[in-house]
Amino acid sequence: MSEIYRASTTAPVNIAVIKYWGKRDPKLNLPTNSSLSVTLSQSDLRTHTTASCSPSYPSEDALLLNGQAQDVSGARTQACFRELRALRQTLEASDSSLPKLASYPLRIVSENNFPTAAGLASSAAGFAALVRAIANLYELPSSPTDLSRIARQGSGSACRSLFGGYVGWEQGAATDGSDSVAFQVAPASYWPSMRALILVVSAAKKGVSSTTGMQTTVATSSLFPSRASETVPRRMAEMQKAIQEKDFETFGKVTMMDSNSFHATCLDTYPPIFYLNDVSRAAIKVVEVINEAAGRIVAAYTFDAGPNAVVYYLEENEKLVAGLFKAALGDKDGWKGARGDKVESNADALQKAEKDAGVAVGLLQEGVSRVILTGVGDGPVKTEESLIDGKGEPVKST
Amino acid sequence: MSEIYRASTTAPVNIAVIKYWGKRDPKLNLPTNSSLSVTLSQSDLRTHTTASCSPSYPSEDALLLNGQAQDVSGARTQACFRELRALRQTLEASDSSLPKLASYPLRIVSENNFPTAAGLASSAAGFAALVRAIANLYELPSSPTDLSRIARQGSGSACRSLFGGYVGWEQGAATDGSDSVAFQVAPASYWPSMRALILVVSAAKKGVSSTTGMQTTVATSSLFPSRASETVPRRMAEMQKAIQEKDFETFGKVTMMDSNSFHATCLDTYPPIFYLNDVSRAAIKVVEVINEAAGRIVAAYTFDAGPNAVVYYLEENEKLVAGLFKAALGDKDGWKGARGDKVESNADALQKAEKDAGVAVGLLQEGVSRVILTGVGDGPVKTEESLIDGKGEPVKST
Structure with a gap:
């Protein structure tokens, strides 16, 4: 029996604070502006991917995601496979003792530890994990920057999930995309107290796809x-400075303004695109009330291409921010576990907030289906836990 | 007993298709961009105002609106009184036989024929009527253009209610506002088939005032x-051409895009301003479905600083547009009367629309409290029907 080659990684979700919206080259996923995100902790949200190859596999490359076979014939997945194989071929050409992995069919198994129904952009973590896992399998010497250039072709924002902490994506100017890569602004350990509370809003269904939109x-x-x-160019500079200086007020204000700016351009689209709904707006209102009560910005909302709110705050303000949401939404899924247990429910703050924002609090209670508590985290991590067994078969994960 | 001088007018509501938002001079209500509106028929929506003056009145100017005494000490009302009195004084100075009306206290009584709770911008009709009524009282030779310059100082968009039909407001460049006046693009009779269906959305309360916002x-x-x-400069030109050519497709497309652009800048404000809610968005969706079914633009939504939808359409497409809304919302107030009786309920179109937009139709049925059917109409009309009797007392109107 032929050998089965395997390598595994996990990769994180990232949530942008300066949004990526608009491609100057749809094929290469080259953006019209730079963007910046916070990489979220993989203990809460991660994609786990095992890449394997073998001469014994059927000739078609195959990808299993959460137990479902995926179509890999799309241009984006093909671009990632092609680029990674080309790098492997260069290695093989320079060292004839290496096995000819580039010529073997790929079998990839991938699992998310968060509900797909949550409407979280899983494609970033998914393509980052796919690229990182294949790079591990091929033992490529490529840097995260090099891999970000490849992952970007799978899903634009995936390039930012190759790094941990605070991550920028430089739009670049080259027509071949060679300078459109991710870079680390600061590692998670530089400003580790950043927390994120995700309010998952029950939505009928996702509206316009982000690529079309x-x-x-x-x-x-x-x-x-x-x-x-x-x-965006102005805000990219402001945001990097805020992170360098651990200045949450500026970080928060720019985060909120940029989310609003992004959704404003969606509304200015013809026909208009709406991702925010009345529940999203209620989350904005409650964050405003929290900041007014604090007399400064201690919480910052941001919304991707959907109604879910992500609220950033610092650990030291957990009671003011997450504590109020726990008092309002404590009966929803997601408060159990180490992070949730630590959050002190803040009924007093909620009571005060309800004076100004009673309608908003009611809308959240009606419209939020679950919460996810997380924080800033590291980039992809190599793991020995394989989702493919020694015979090349998918392993049922726990 | 001293003589009571009286004059009365009615004045229309106007709904902009190129929105006024932003002042370059808040005191003079000078706008940052030109705007353009449709004057709506006074048989459906109008303010009726009687201005009177008498040496026998108490020395304070007074204004009664819908039976409620109003504060007239505000800078805006004062500016209108001052400018109109100055014009009267010029007349009196040139002809000593004229009674010295400018020196007499004013007593003004005003009534709207539409529910204040409807959340319709009544200040435009209100200030247009106030200025026109006092100009009539003072027998000023001022043109509507001259009066628009005065009414603008009361409420920006009031300047457009001095004319009927299709009305522009030139932003002007002079620091004293002398060239910031309304002008008629075309009279109502030029393109008389323009209709407007107003969907009045029940909202908890109005959010941010438009002046602050x-x-x-x-x-x-x-x-x-x-x-x-x-x-806006580009769209002003497109819109005037569309009206000249009676080109509803362009009129409608620019109307919708400009409404979206205005609300996008509200969302891009910090903190963000939201006037559209989920019911407003449902109205947008239903208009989109109507246009898709027609294969062309036969309906155009626009939203002022609130959640109410105004849907413009041509009389010839009444069944396609108002007919569908009547099928969906026929049980709401506002369909009775000559205009409503003429609308043929279009259950077939509604049934088709519900396939694509069932959720949106449901939201409208829940969230729309009443409808108003109207169309393009004329400017202020002098009337003998006085809201103040011969003794200077307010008359109870029918």
């Missing part, structure tokens, strides 16, 4: 060009 | 400058 925005929004050319 | 937008939105300097 962003291209329609580029084509039709008259406000979008100034966002891409003026607003 | 627009100044916060100017101060904080990074997208706003390009709207004011590029988007």
Whole structure:
């Protein structure tokens, strides 16, 4: 029986504080503006991926995600496979003793530790894990920066999930995308007290896909060009400085303004794209009330292409922020476990908030289906835990 | 007993298709961009105002609106009184036989024929009627353009209610506001088939006032400058051409895009301003479905600083547009009367729409409290029906 080669990794989700929206090259996923995100802890949210190859596998590459066979014939997945194989071929060409892995069919098994129904952008973690796992399998000497260039072609924001902590994605200028790569602004350990509370909003279904949506925005929004050319470049600089200085007030204000700016360009699209709903707006209102009560910015909302709110805050303000949400939403799923147990429910703050924002609190109680408590975390981690057994068969994960 | 001088007018509501949002001079209500509106028929929506003056009145000017005494000490009302009195004084100075009306206290009684609770911007009709009524009382030779300059100081959009039909408001460049006046693009009779269906959305309460809101937008939105300097000037030209050519497709598309652009700059404000809610978005969705079914733009939504939808359409498409809304919302107030009786309920179209937009139709049925059917109409009309009797006392109107 032929040998089965295997390598595994986990990779994180990231949530942008300066949003990626708009491609200048849809094929290469080259963006119209730079972006910046916080990598979230993999103890709470991660994709676990095992890549394997073997001459004994059927000739078609195959990918199993959460137990479901996926189509790998799409241009994006193919681009990742092609680029990684090319790097492996270079290695093999320079050292003839290496097994010819690049020529073997790939079998990849991937699992998320969070519910797909949560509507979290899982493609970033998914493509980061896929690229990292194959790079491990092929024993490529590529840096995370090099891999970010490949993962970007799978899903734009995936490039940022190759790093931990606070991560930028430089839009770049080259037409071949060679300078459109992710870079680490600061590791998680530099500012480790960053926390994120995700309010998962029950939505009928996702509206416009982000790929379609962003291209329609580029084509039709008259406000979008100034966002891409003026607003974001300024905010990228402000945000990097805020992170360097661990200045949460600026971090929070720019995060909120950039989320609003992104959704404003969606609304300015024709036909308009709406990702925020009344529950999302209620989350904004409650964050505003929390900040007013604190007399400073201690909480910052941001929304991706969907209604879920992500609320960033620092551990030292946990009671003011997560504590109020726990008092309001303590009966929802997600408060159990080490992180949730630590959060002290803040009924007093909730009571005060309800004076100004009673309707908003009620909307959250009606519309939030679960919460996820997490914080800033590290980049992909190699693991020995394999999702494919020694015979090349998928392992049922726990 | 001293003589009581009286004059009465009615004045219309207008709903902008290119929105006014942002002041370059808050005191003079000078806008950061030009705007354009449709004047709505006074048979459906109007303010009726009687202005009177008499040496026998108590020395304080007084204003009664819908039976409630109003504060007239505000700078805006004072500016209108002052400018109109100055014009009267000029007349009196040139003809000593004229009674010295400018020196007499004013007593003004005003009534709207639509529910205040409807959340319709009544200040435009209100200030237009106030200025027109006093101009009639003073027998001023001022043109509607001259009066628009005065009414603008009361409420920006009031300047457009001095004309009927399709009305622009030129932003102007002079620091004293002398060139910031309304002008008629076309009279109602030029394109008389324009209809408007107003969906009145039950909202808890109005959020941010438009005066505060627009100044916060100017101060904080990074997208706003390009709207004011590029988007609106281009759309003003497109819209005037569309009206000249009676080109509803362009009229409708620009109307919808401009409403979205305005609300996008509200969302880009810090803190963000939300006037649209889930019911408003449902109205947008239903209009989109109507246009898709027609294969062309036959309906156009627009939203002022609140959740109410105004849907413009041409009389010839009444069954496609108002007919579908009547099928969905026929049990709401507002369908009775000559206009409503004419609308043929279109159950077939509704049934088809529900396939794509069932959730949206449901949201409208839950969230719309009443409808108002109207159309393009004329400017202020002098009337002999006085709201003040010969003794200077308010008359109970029918």
